[in-house]
Amino acid sequence: MTPIQNTATKPESGNEIGRDxxxxxxxxxxxxxxxxxxxxxxxxxxxxxxxxxxxxVFLQLGxxxxxxxxxxKSLVSSRxxxxxxxxxxxxxxxGGPGHSVTExxxxxxxxxxxxxxxxxxxAVSRAWKALKDLDLITTARGSQRRTTVTKCMEDGSGxxxxxxxxxxxxxxxxxxxxxxxxxxxxxxxxxxxxxxxxAQRKHKFPLVHARISEWYGLAQKTVASGIxxxxxxxxLAPAGFEYFDTLAARSGRGSRPLYRLVRPFHQRGLPPxxxxxxxxxxxxxx
Numbered sequence: 001m002t003p004i005q006n007t008a009t010k011p012e013s014g015n016e017i018g019r020d021x022x023x024x025x026x027x028x029x030x031x032x033x034x035x036x037x038x039x040x041x042x043x044x045x046x047x048x049x050x051x052x053x054x055x056x057v058f059l060q061l062g063x064x065x066x067x068x069x070x071x072x073k074s075l076v077s078s079r080x081x082x083x084x085x086x087x088x089x090x091x092x093x094x095g096g097p098g099h100s101v102t103e104x105x106x107x108x109x110x111x112x113x114x115x116x117x118x119x120x121x122x123a124v125s126r127a128w129k130a131l132k133d134l135d136l137i138t139t140a141r142g143s144q145r146r147t148t149v150t151k152c153m154e155d156g157s158g159x160x161x162x163x164x165x166x167x168x169x170x171x172x173x174x175x176x177x178x179x180x181x182x183x184x185x186x187x188x189x190x191x192x193x194x195x196x197x198x199a200q201r202k203h204k205f206p207l208v209h210a211r212i213s214e215w216y217g218l219a220q221k222t223v224a225s226g227i228x229x230x231x232x233x234x235x236l237a238p239a240g241f242e243y244f245d246t247l248a249a250r251s252g253r254g255s256r257p258l259y260r261l262v263r264p265f266h267q268r269g270l271p272p273x274x275x276x277x278x279x280x281x282x283x284x285x286x
Contacts, residue, residue, distance in 0.1 A: 037110040045093040051172035058154035069217025081188040083127040100150035102142040171198040193226030
């Protein structure tokens, strides 16, 4: 990554938008590029492990049979892709005291690829509203016409507290999600299924459409589309089959495909296996 600068963008004056004077960093004349804006935001996060902890309750509430879909379902079913994109970035840079960030709407608009000031402000405002309706964030007026966004608990239960309990379940979204451009390559279905795959605490795991649909509240066609999206982009790879006993088959034995996440998009903190010895291209091609 390029060296960190003092601020994410230069201050605005009137209708003037922060500029990047260096060559090759703008998508539009006078505008900091989407990729560079995100890069500078991530640099401010100061996360040494370069992952974003997100409690599993963002995906699924409850335990065992007493489960129900989390906030992810609402964002996907209402097609709030920009809200999800902004939420993941907010989660990445609000790990410090206060769990808040203050920025201009134009900065956030660039992270979702919008460079027109008026339409960008409207899109960001709609995204914040969607997240506030789910009690995932709060907003307040900040200095210099900026907005302060404060992260709340992933289940909307109140002020944010970092994961601390030993048994608390959470996934770790790697910075490579942005650095390798997955935020622009993946569809909304692919992004949702990537988060669900990261929450699986095994190197190899099934993704049964009907079960994923029931557990996480996504339509089965969304699950199927998301899996295909991840496979096509080299993020998810087939990993053989899992066999099990069942009376639903004449033989009494059934099977289902297994998948694994390809490095560097894999789950962090799992015990090492022989898979780590293979390069990503070999894994994806198996």
